[in-house]
Amino acid sequence: MKYRLKFTKFAYLNDIDSRFLNTEAFDVFTFGRPPVSIELLTKVKGLVFNETFESFFNYEDGDLKVRVIHLNHLIAAKDASGRLQDIKKLRGEQS
Numbered sequence: 001m002k003y004r005l006k007f008t009k010f011a012y013l014n015d016i017d018s019r020f021l022n023t024e025a026f027d028v029f030t031f032g033r034p035p036v037s038i039e040l041l042t043k044v045k046g047l048v049f050n051e052t053f054e055s056f057f058n059y060e061d062g063d064l065k066v067r068v069i070h071l072n073h074l075i076a077a078k079d080a081s082g083r084l085q086d087i088k089k090l091r092g093e094q095s
Helices: 002-006 016-021 049-054 071-081 084-091
Strands: 028-033 036-041 057-061 064-068
Touching: 071 084
Parallel strands: none
Antiparallel strands: 028 036, 057 064
16 A cells, blocks of 8 residues: 555554554554654544545645645644643643
8 A cells, every 4th residue: 555655664564554444443543653753543523524624725845745734623623632731722821
């Protein structure tokens, strides 16, 4: 698969294909270890895919091209997550 080639620097790819395709059991896939890591999310609380997809923008830096969700959708997702650190950031509080 194409993504296998892209993530060889980030992932231990044992059994990654079956986990990546099983979106009922897994909705976040982390490749690498912080600070050099990326996460792919198949579901995000508080967002509807079609609505979010309609308002994405493209970020480009040289050959890197990434679709990025609108700030309003990011805020909605952070709010829906219920994570204390996200709620504090939304309120402008220090962590």
